[in-house]
Structure formats: structure tokens, C-alpha cells
Amino acid sequence: MMEVLDFLFNMKSMGIEAGTLLMFGMLLALLLVGIPLAYVTLLVALIFAVGWFGPMAVPLITSRVYSFVSSFVFVSVPMFVLMAAILDRSGIARDLFDAMRLVGGRLRGGIAVQTIFVAVILAAMSGIIGGEVVLLGLIALPQMLRLGYDRSLAIGVVCAGGALGTMVPPSIVLIIYGLTANVSIGDLFTSAFFPGLMLASFYVAYVLIRAYLNPEMAPVPEPDGIPLSQKLGKLKGLILPILVVIMVLGSIYGGVASVTEASAVGVAGVILSTVVRGEFSVKLLKDAALQTLSTCGMIVWIGIGASALVGVFNLMGGINFVSDLITGISTNPTIVLLFMMLILFVLGMFLDWVGIALLTMPIFVPIVVKLGYDPVWFGVLFCMNMQVSFLSPPFGPAAFYLKSVAPPGISLADIFKALLPFICLQVLAVALLIAFPGITGR
Amino acid sequence: AEFNFKFQSSDPAGNPNFELQQGWTKSLSEKTDGRVEIELLPVGSIVEHRETQDAIAAGILDGHITDTSYFAGKDAAFGLIANPVGAWSDPQQMFDFMSEGGGNELMNDLLEPYGLHFIGATTPGLEAFVSKVPLDGVDDLKGLKMRAPEGLVQQVFAAAGAAPVNLPGSEVFTSLDKGVIDAADYTVFSTNQAQGLNDIAPHPIYPGFHSMPLVEISMNKAKWDELPEDIQNAFTESVKEFAQSQVSALAARDKEAVEAAKAGGEITVHDWSDEERAKFRSIATGEWEKVAEKSPNAQKVYDVLTTYLKENGLVQ
Amino acid sequence: MEGDMAAEHQTETEMRADRGPIPEAGLLGKFVDRLGLIFAAGIVLAMLILIQEVVLRYVFNAPTIWAHETTVFLCAVAFVFGGLYCTARDSHIRVVLIYDSVGPAVRRRLNVVISIVCAIASAFFAWATWLLVERSIFRPDGTVHFETSGSAWDPAYPAYLKLFLLAVLSVMAVQFIVLAVNYGRAARGPSGDTN
Ligand code: NA
Ligand code: NA
Numbered sequence: 001m002m003e004v005l006d007f008l009f010n011m012k013s014m015g016i017e018a019g020t021l022l023m024f025g026m027l028l029a030l031l032l033v034g035i036p037l038a039y040v041t042l043l044v045a046l047i048f049a050v051g052w053f054g055p056m057a058v059p060l061i062t063s064r065v066y067s068f069v070s071s072f073v074f075v076s077v078p079m080f081v082l083m084a085a086i087l088d089r090s091g092i093a094r095d096l097f098d099a100m101r102l103v104g105g106r107l108r109g110g111i112a113v114q115t116i117f118v119a120v121i122l123a124a125m126s127g128i129i130g131g132e133v134v135l136l137g138l139i140a141l142p143q144m145l146r147l148g149y150d151r152s153l154a155i156g157v158v159c160a161g162g163a164l165g166t167m168v169p170p171s172i173v174l175i176i177y178g179l180t181a182n183v184s185i186g187d188l189f190t191s192a193f194f195p196g197l198m199l200a201s202f203y204v205a206y207v208l209i210r211a212y213l214n215p216e217m218a219p220v221p222e223p224d225g226i227p228l229s230q231k232l233g234k235l236k237g238l239i240l241p242i243l244v245v246i247m248v249l250g251s252i253y254g255g256v257a258s259v260t261e262a263s264a265v266g267v268a269g270v271i272l273s274t275v276v277r278g279e280f281s282v283k284l285l286k287d288a289a290l291q292t293l294s295t296c297g298m299i300v301w302i303g304i305g306a307s308a309l310v311g312v313f314n315l316m317g318g319i320n321f322v323s324d325l326i327t328g329i330s331t332n333p334t335i336v337l338l339f340m341m342l343i344l345f346v347l348g349m350f351l352d353w354v355g356i357a358l359l360t361m362p363i364f365v366p367i368v369v370k371l372g373y374d375p376v377w378f379g380v381l382f383c384m385n386m387q388v389s390f391l392s393p394p395f396g397p398a399a400f401y402l403k404s405v406a407p408p409g410i411s412l413a414d415i416f417k418a419l420l421p422f423i424c425l426q427v428l429a430v431a432l433l434i435a436f437p438g439i440t441g442r
Numbered sequence: 443a444e445f446n447f448k449f450q451s452s453d454p455a456g457n458p459n460f461e462l463q464q465g466w467t468k469s470l471s472e473k474t475d476g477r478v479e480i481e482l483l484p485v486g487s488i489v490e491h492r493e494t495q496d497a498i499a500a501g502i503l504d505g506h507i508t509d510t511s512y513f514a515g516k517d518a519a520f521g522l523i524a525n526p527v528g529a530w531s532d533p534q535q536m537f538d539f540m541s542e543g544g545g546n547e548l549m550n551d552l553l554e555p556y557g558l559h560f561i562g563a564t565t566p567g568l569e570a571f572v573s574k575v576p577l578d579g580v581d582d583l584k585g586l587k588m589r590a591p592e593g594l595v596q597q598v599f600a601a602a603g604a605a606p607v608n609l610p611g612s613e614v615f616t617s618l619d620k621g622v623i624d625a626a627d628y629t630v631f632s633t634n635q636a637q638g639l640n641d642i643a644p645h646p647i648y649p650g651f652h653s654m655p656l657v658e659i660s661m662n663k664a665k666w667d668e669l670p671e672d673i674q675n676a677f678t679e680s681v682k683e684f685a686q687s688q689v690s691a692l693a694a695r696d697k698e699a700v701e702a703a704k705a706g707g708e709i710t711v712h713d714w715s716d717e718e719r720a721k722f723r724s725i726a727t728g729e730w731e732k733v734a735e736k737s738p739n740a741q742k743v744y745d746v747l748t749t750y751l752k753e754n755g756l757v758q
Numbered sequence: 759m760e761g762d763m764a765a766e767h768q769t770e771t772e773m774r775a776d777r778g779p780i781p782e783a784g785l786l787g788k789f790v791d792r793l794g795l796i797f798a799a800g801i802v803l804a805m806l807i808l809i810q811e812v813v814l815r816y817v818f819n820a821p822t823i824w825a826h827e828t829t830v831f832l833c834a835v836a837f838v839f840g841g842l843y844c845t846a847r848d849s850h851i852r853v854v855l856i857y858d859s860v861g862p863a864v865r866r867r868l869n870v871v872i873s874i875v876c877a878i879a880s881a882f883f884a885w886a887t888w889l890l891v892e893r894s895i896f897r898p899d900g901t902v903h904f905e906t907s908g909s910a911w912d913p914a915y916p917a918y919l920k921l922f923l924l925a926v927l928s929v930m931a932v933q934f935i936v937l938a939v940n941y942g943r944a945a946r947g948p949s950g951d952t953n
Contacts, residue, residue, distance in 0.1 A: 034857025035872050036850030038841065039879065046879050053502075058886035060489060060502050065883075066890065066923055067490035069834040070916075072610040072826065075808075078801045078833055175612050180484070181456040184638025185615040255621025257812045258613050264808035289798035294849060296801075297840020301850070304841075314487040315448070315502065362455030362484045375456075400851050412853055492916075496893050514908030515916055517897070521908055555898030585819055596823070596910035605819060608826045608909060622815075737903075 011051030016321045023048060023313065024350055031394055038298070041305025045312045052316055060315065061308040068307045069300060072260060073128065073172055079263035080131020081295045083270050084405075085288035088138040090274045095237030097143035101221055102231055103238075109211030109218040111147055112157045115140045116203050119161030123168035123196070125248045125266065127175070127259050129390060130299045133162030133401040141406065150217035151410070152418035153210060159398040159415065160203055160422040163390040166353075166383060167196040170252075170259050173353060173386050177379040180361040184376070191440035192380045195433060199387065202425045240276065244269035298404045302397065306352030310359055323363040333371040340364055341385065341430065348389025352397060356389060357382075377442045381433050388426045391419045443471075443479035445673065447504035447661065452491045452512065455484040458633065459566055462691055463507050466659075466684040473676045482507075498662050499557035505661030507564075510549075514593050519552055519739035524656045526747055527598045528726030531719070533565050533689045535756065536654065543750035549658065552739055559666040561659045562681030567692050568654045570631035571647035572639045574624045576710065579718040580725070588625035589614055594733060595627055595653050598726045618643050627653060630692055632699040644709045648700055651719050659684075727757060779846040782869075782940035786933055787846035794843050797836045804832040823911040831915045838919075838926050845933055869941040877934030884927035887920065894920045 011019065023044060030040045042061070049057040068074075087093045097111065104110025115136065122132045136158040144154035166173040169189035178185035211218035248266040251257040257265055274280040310318075322343065329339050340360075347356045361382075368378045390398040393416045403412050433439055449467070453459040460482075467480040489497045494506040495513050514521025523545070530536045539545045540563045549560040577583065584603040590596040596606045607623050617623050619642045628634055631648050640646050659681050666674070703709040714722075727748075734744035751757045779787035811825035844850045857865065894905040894917045904917035 031853045032856050033872070034852045034854055034868060035876070036845075036852050038844075038850050039876050042883075043875065043879050046882060050882075055882075056500060057502055058882060059500050059889045060497065062883055062887045062890055062923065062927075063489045063493045063497065065838075066887075066920060067493060069837040069923075070830055070919060072830050073612055074837070075804065075829055075833050078836060079805060079808075082801060082805065170616050172612065175615065178615070178637060179457075179611070180454040182454070182458065182633065182636050183456075184636070184641070186619065186638040186642060251812070252616075253620060256816045258609065258617045258622050260613065261622075261808045261812050264805045265812065267805045268809050285802065286795070286798070289802050290794055292801055293794055293798040293836055293840050294843055294847065296837055297842075297844040298850060300837040301841040301844070311488050314483065317481075319483065319487065320481070358487055362487070365456045394853065403851050404849075412851070413855065496890065499893070500889065511908065515906040515912070517903075557898075587815065587819065587821065590910075593908050593910050593912060600823075600910060605815070605821050606823065606910065607815065607821045608823060608911075 011048065012053075016317050019048070019052070019316060020313075020318070020321065023309075027350055028394060037395075037400060038301035038305055041302075041309045045305065045308040048309075048316065049312050052312070057312075057315070060311055064308045064311045065304050068304050074300065074303075076126055076128060076260045076263035077130045077299060078292050078296045079260075079267050080126060081134050081299075082288060082292045083263075083267050084131070084135035084138040085291040085295075086267070086270050086274060086284065087135070089284050089288055090270075090277065090279045092237075092240060092270070092273055092277070093139040093143060095234070096241045097140070097147070097237075099235050099237035101147065102234055106220045108215060108220055109153075109207045110220070111144055112149060112153060112207045112211070112218060113204050115144065115157050116161050116200055116207070119157075119164050120168060120197070120200050121245055121249075122162075123164040124170075125245070125252065126165050126263060127170040127172040129163050129165040129398060130401050131263070132165045133159060133398050134295055134299070134405050136162045137402045137405040141402075145407075148219040150210075150214075151414070153207065153217050155402065155406075155410065155415055155418035156422045157203065157207065159391060159402050159419055160425075161200075162401070163387055163398045164196060164200060166390075167192060167199060167387055169193060169196075171383065173357070173383045174379060176354075176357055177361065177382055180357070181365040181375050181379060183379065187376045188379045191376050191442055192383055194441060195380055195384060195429065195439055198432075198439065199384070199426065199429045202429060203422065206421065206425060240273040244273060295404050299401055302400055303352050303354065306355045306395075310351065310355035314359065318359055319362060322359060326363065326367060333373070336367065336371060337373070337434065340367075341381075341434070344382070344385040345388060345392070348385065349392050350395050351389075352395070353386045353389055356386070374437070374442050377433075377437050377440050380440045381430065384426065384430050384433055388423055388430065391423050391426070393419075444477040445479070445669065447478070447480045447665075448483060448488070449480050449505040449507060449659075449661070450483045450485070450488055450494050450497075450503050451506070452485050452494070452508035452657075458692065458695060459688070460484055462684075462688045465687070466507075466680060469684065470676060470680040473680050474673060478673060478676070480505075495556060495558065498660075501662060501664075503662075504665060505561075505659070507657060507659050509655045510658045511593070511655060516556070517552065517739050518593075518733050518736035519743045521593045522730065522733045522740050522743045523548065523552070523747070524658075525594055525653055526726075526730060527594050527652060528723035529747065529751060529756070530654050531568070533567050533654065533685075536565060536656065537563070537685060538754075539747075539750055543754075544746050548743060548746055551742075553658075553660055554663055557663050558660045559663040561661060561666075561677050562685065564657045564659065564681070564685035564688050565654055566630050566657065567689055567696070568650040569627065569629055569652065570634055570650045570696075571652060572618065572626045572628050572634055572643045573645045573647065573712075574618065574621070574643040576645045576712060577625070577647060578712055579714060580721045586625055587623045588627065589617065589623050590627045594726075594729060597732070598652070598722075598729050599627075601729055602722065602725050615639065615642070630696055631703075632692065632695040635699040635703055640703055640709050645712055646703070646709065647712045647714060648696070649713065651714050651722055723757070777847060777849070780848045782937050782944070783846045783848070783933065784936045784940060786929070786936050790842055790846040790929070790933065794839070797839045797843075800832040801836050804829045804836075807832075823909070824913070827907055827909060827911060827913060827915060831913075831919065834919055835922055838923055842926050842930050842933065845930060845937075866941055866944055870938050873934045873938035873941060877931050877938060880927055880931035880934055884924060884931055887924040887927055891917075891920045891924050 026044050100114045141158050174188040247269045248262050251265045252262045399415045467482050492512045497503045510524035511521050553560045586604040589609045590606040599606050734741045779791040815821040897903045904914035906912045906914050
């Protein structure tokens, strides 16, 4: 016992290399034991703060918790989740997907393709991902399952599609990158636009190929002999959702509201839609708000722990450690770049993107510039890397967000398994960005 | 090294300010023959920028290089001394006030009770104003939707008839681009230019008229008191030299960026007349009094500041 | 066929919404669950404030100085409370690879250990937050001054939020102790009486 205590209060003596390994090992072990995710990262942060620096360093963690919850960008998370919770309780989503099925016609995988299309539109409406994955998880996932789609395919489309929120402008990842690297956010947005669409089109191509190779994965509606007039009636389901999208996108691109405010406009639009449909009730709003509280509690507390952990790691000398790893690896720019990608990939397995950005940007950006690469292109590349980090296990935020609203029968293991092919597509996109920087238009 | 410290900056890693601050840590190390090594961390790497004061007092960080106005919520005095909107039209005026007008002593009177020692002041210089619409005087500010985050700046613009919108830095670009706001208080011209703000809001005002933040370099008081006197002197000297070199480096960058902006042909750089600047200054000084009422320390800052400005003929 | 599946989905949604606190969370868990309504209402209020701000600014060119700070505050308290809310309902996400593979008896013991560890951690965090709160509600000379935001409106939201964080973390520590005790009882008592 004394030895354990002694070790706990002398962690500093093991040095940063062993410390980093122990940190990742501890994260993994505590995750697997079944401690709630939100507390795993907080716990590891606590152990290292106390062990490395002593109890007086613990306020660092609570200070980060305080700063994390009070940052303006996260205001759009509850807004998107509230939108999702209201849609989920009304018939809007159902009618939308019925209408989409008509539009998709007899195209195999049509609903999944349209879900990706919806995801891209959502991505243009928001700059973060938590709310979007939840929204698609509540709306699109049950509908695809209802229509007989393969579960893995449906899960993958929802998570990967929802994660597009930071790839298609506006994007908080690109904004933070721009502030850190001192490059034009406008240039970053412009350069990210096509790569974002490219990634989405990979998803579409993947869905179509899988669906045509194995028709059972994506059943098409049988000719049902329903008269055309009735079919056209079903198309009404498109009207309200499209109006809401116009309201939100219009308010952003028309300069009426900031991106965060626009998410509130979306909620108002959805509430109005339920009123128009005669579905609105106080109980509906109350239930939706309570679900929002619960879902946001989960989403935000996952991020809280990750942010705290990075603070502790940086204080331990994490920035110097990572920078020493890179310097001296090679004089060949390509190898340095690939090594950076490897670091981003590994970090992506364990940390939230905010933490990764805090840790790596100060190191990577100056090196990239020195090597003669375009920092805007690298920003887009970084953003694409973060797409991978959202999905990659064991710490895959998009998977966690989906899990928080998925039907109980879907486990995290199911979700991660379903995400594998989509991670491969993201890695392919990263590789293409490196091989053909021209994709960014730079 | 004999003394190893961790300082956190309020600037991000790629920002020119941060690179210059790294230069300061290097010069300090040279000045002390390697006895002092400072690891400079970018904004947010240990704690958020508003929390560094507490972290230093708690011994988590050793020091910071930061805009003093971030602590206006602790005491309004920090807000007033950090950015007495309208007081300075040149960095040297502020530096003179710090060294000869009692500014340094005032800063330490404020900071020491919080457990920090103030080493010295620097500044990025006069911030340029970012605008989508041509602004050539105070009257043009009427009803202008503009972003202003910090206390006094926001208050003064409101008093000048503008409609200040409270937005975080991360929302400035898109909001300005899409026209949610027409103008913004952001940072110095060269950085605005690099981040593309002048491309979406092509009527910048340069030289600026509204804000010149005091950036403090300070550290944990107990740790400072333990330092031998020659090291303390090296700190103070190196900060003084750094302040001068930062101001001239950034002024040169600004000039270069202004030339580039003018040559591009898309951006119109506006320069306010002395009359308009004076008009704005008198509105600003009217607001100082309101801040002074907020705390005894703020009143003290107000008294020292106005006395100095009057004695030196900087205000009537 | 289709209708059945839709009905199933409907009940699942209902289930998730009405799940409530787990029995092991005790009376405190019920109380926390009830309290949730206030913070959920705060989120709706935040939405209304943002809409109001957009209208005032865009239509009347008269933005307020309080809307954004208030919105952030309402969301922040909801986020903080949400963590406690999920604890009482045991709805925080877990990776259950090992957790699910052990038998129910081992799992209950695991639950006891996890709850105790989390209680200790929460207590630690509550203490650390007290250190933040101290600097946020007192001036160095000992007089009371609630830390404000420093904006032109200058509300004391930072102090309130730090105080609130202290309260929630303290309650969370107690909640974990309650959970540990109740899991412990179940582990010793006849099996299969919960869930
Ligand atoms: Na987006
Ligand atoms: Na990941």
C-alpha cells in the first residue's frame, strides 16, 4: 500500500515518455472497466494532477471545467439537440422520410444517400458536430431501420454524416485553426468546401456500391399501386422541413443571425412546424427539453474531461514532448508530414479535437510553414484528420453522441464496428489531400 | 537551468505577438547566462485566458503575458488601467506613464494582493478598427452594429451612439462576413489583414483610435521574492527592451500590411482627422468616471491617470 | 408490419424520456431528477432570448447588452447540472466490454467500487472548486465582491457559475456515496431485485 501511495505522489520521477504511455494505458483500462466515459478522463486528469504536481494543481481541472461549460460556441449544442428532440416527438421526421422515399424512388440505398444529403445541409447550418449526430441519430437512424436498411450501414451514415459539421463551412475547427495559425478564416472556409463535399461523395459512393452488391442492405419500396395523387400528398412532408432549413440557412447567409443564433432560429422553426401540424403541446416541449438536458449533460461532460486532461498533460510538458518527437525524425518534409498525421491519428484515438488542437497546433504550424507547405492547405488537412478522430475508437465522440440516443439494442461495439469502413474512407480523403493538395484549390 | 518557469500567453501560437514573446524569453535566458529558462505556452494550453491570474496565485503557472483587462471582473480597476479608451495615441505615452507617472507602482498595488508581481508592461500598439462601411468620424458610428467584447470599449462605443453587439472572437469572422455586424473591435492591422478580416470588411480605420491594451508581464509574487536581485533586474530590464522591440516590430508589420492592403486596390484605409479623434476621446473620458465609481481601486487608477494626463497636457 | 415497428420505436422514445432516476440513486436521485425541469426550462428560455436578440438587432437595430451572456450562463448551468442529472439516472455512456461480460454479482461489486472512486474524485473536485470560489467571491482584503464578467453590462455570472459548480460537485459526491451504499446493499442482499 505504501508503495502505491509513494508511486502516486512521485509520478513525476517516471518522466514524460513513460508518463504519456501510462496516461493512455490508464485511459484504456478505466474505459474498459465500465466507468462512465465522462468520469474516465476526469479521473485520469485528477490522478496525474495529484501525482505529478500534488493536490494544489487540482484547481487547474475545475478551472477548465468552468471555462469549458461557459464558452459561447457550445450554446448551439443544446439548440440542435432540442430541435432533434422536438422532431423526434412529432410526426415531422416520419413524414419527411416517407416523402424522401418517394423522391428516392427505386434507387438502391436512396434513403441513405438522401440522409447524407441532409447531413451536408445540416453541416452548412452549424459549425460543431454534437448536436448534428444526435439529430440524425434521433431522426434518420430509426427511420432507416424502419425501412429495413442494414443496421451497420445506417449507423455509419448517421455518424460519419453528422461529423461533417466541422468539415463543411462554417466550422469551429477551422476557426480555431485560423486563430492559432494566423491565416485567413475565409481562405480556410473556401478551401475546405470542396474536400468536404468530396468526403460526402465518398460516403454516397460507398453506400451505392454496398447497396447494389448486396440488395438486402437497402430495400427499395415495392411498386404498391398507390394512386399518384396520394403519393403527391405524401410529398407535403417535405414542405415544413425545407422551410425550416431555409429559415436557418437564410438567417446565416442573409446576415440576420450569427451561426449560434441561427441554431435557435432552427428550434423556433421546428416548434412552429409542430404548431402548424397541430401536434404542439406543453408536454411535448417539456419532454423534449428534459431529454435535451440529459443528452447535453452526456455530450458536454465527455468534452469536459478531455479538455481537463489536455490541460494537465500540457502542464506536464506535453507540448515539448510532442515537439521533441517530431524534430529529428527526418529532414525529408514528406516523412515529417506523415509522422504528424500518425501523431494526429493516435491522439485522435484518445482525445477530443479541442485537446488535440491545443496540444499539436502550436507545434505543427511553425514546422509546416518552415517546411514550405501552405498553412491553409494544412488547416484543411488537420480538419480532415479530425473527421477521423470523431469516429476512431476507443474515444470516438461521434459514436458516443449516437450511443446517447440510439435504441438500447445498439451497443458501442456495434457502432464502432459499423464505423470502420467510414474511417477508411476518411483516411483515403486525408491521403488524397496530401497527394493532391490542389483539391483545396491552393 | 537554475530557475525554470512556465508562463502562459494570451495569444495563440501562430500569432506574431506570440513569436515576439518567445523572443523575450530567449533574450532573458541570454541576459542571465542561461540561469533563467521560461517555457512560454500559448493561450488556453493550461487554463483559459481569464483564469491565468488565479492559476499563478495557486502556483499552477509561474507567470503570464496577458491583456490586463481580462481581469476587469475581479476589480474594475484592472479594466480601467488596461484600456483607458482614448488616453493614449502612441505606445510611448503609455510607457512613459508606467515608468514616470506612477503606472508601475499602481499596477503592483493592484496585483500584489492577488499574489502576483508586476514585472512590466508592453502593448501590441493601437488596434485598427475593422469595418464594412466607410467611417470617417464619430457621427458615422450612430447605430453602427459592431462587435465589442470588453467593458470600457463597449461602454464608450455605446456612449458614442453605436449599437455594440457582444460576440466572442470565434464568431467575429462569420458574423462580419455575412453582415450580422458591420464593424468590429478586433486587433492590430497586420493581424486583421493576415486573418482576412480586411477582405470581408474593406474599410479599416488605421491608425486606430479606440483601443490600445496594456499587456502585463507578471509572475507569482512568492517566487519573485525568492529570486536574487540580479535576476530580478534582468527580468525588469528585458521586459523594458522587449516592449520597445515589440512595438517597433509590430508597427513595421502594420505599415507593410497597410501598403499591401492599399496596393491590392480592394481595401480603403481610413484615417480619422485629429478633430474626430479628439471628439471620440472626450466621449471616452466621460465614461472613465463611471468605471471609477465601481471600486476604490478603480477610483485610485482614475485619479492617478487623470492627474498625469493633465500635468502632461494630454487632456484639457 | 411497418406500423408495428413504428410503434416499437415510439415506445423506445417514451422509455428513454420517462426513464427517471435509477432506484439506487435514492431520495437524492429523485430530487435531482425533479430539479431537472428548472434547467431544462432554462434551455428553452435561452432559445427564446437568442430569438429575441436576433429580432431586436435585425429589425429594430437595438441589440441588447445582456442576451449573449445570459444565454451562455443558462446553457452553462444546464451543462453542469446535466452531468449530475445523468448520474442520478445512470445514463452516462459506458464502454461495457468487460462490464457486460461479468456476472451480475461481480457487476454489482464493480458498481460499488466505481461509485466510491467517483465519490472521492467528486469530493476532490468540489474542494478544488472551493479554491476557485474563494477567489471569486472575496477581494484579497476579505471584503465580499462577486466576480463579474467585466463587460459593459458586467453581471456576476462568473461568481454564480463557480458557486453553482461547487454546489453540483458537492451533491455529486453525496450522490455517488448514496449509489455506493445502495449498490452495496444489493450486492449483499438477495440477487436480482434491481433491473
Ligand atoms: Na459546418
Ligand atoms: Na477518436
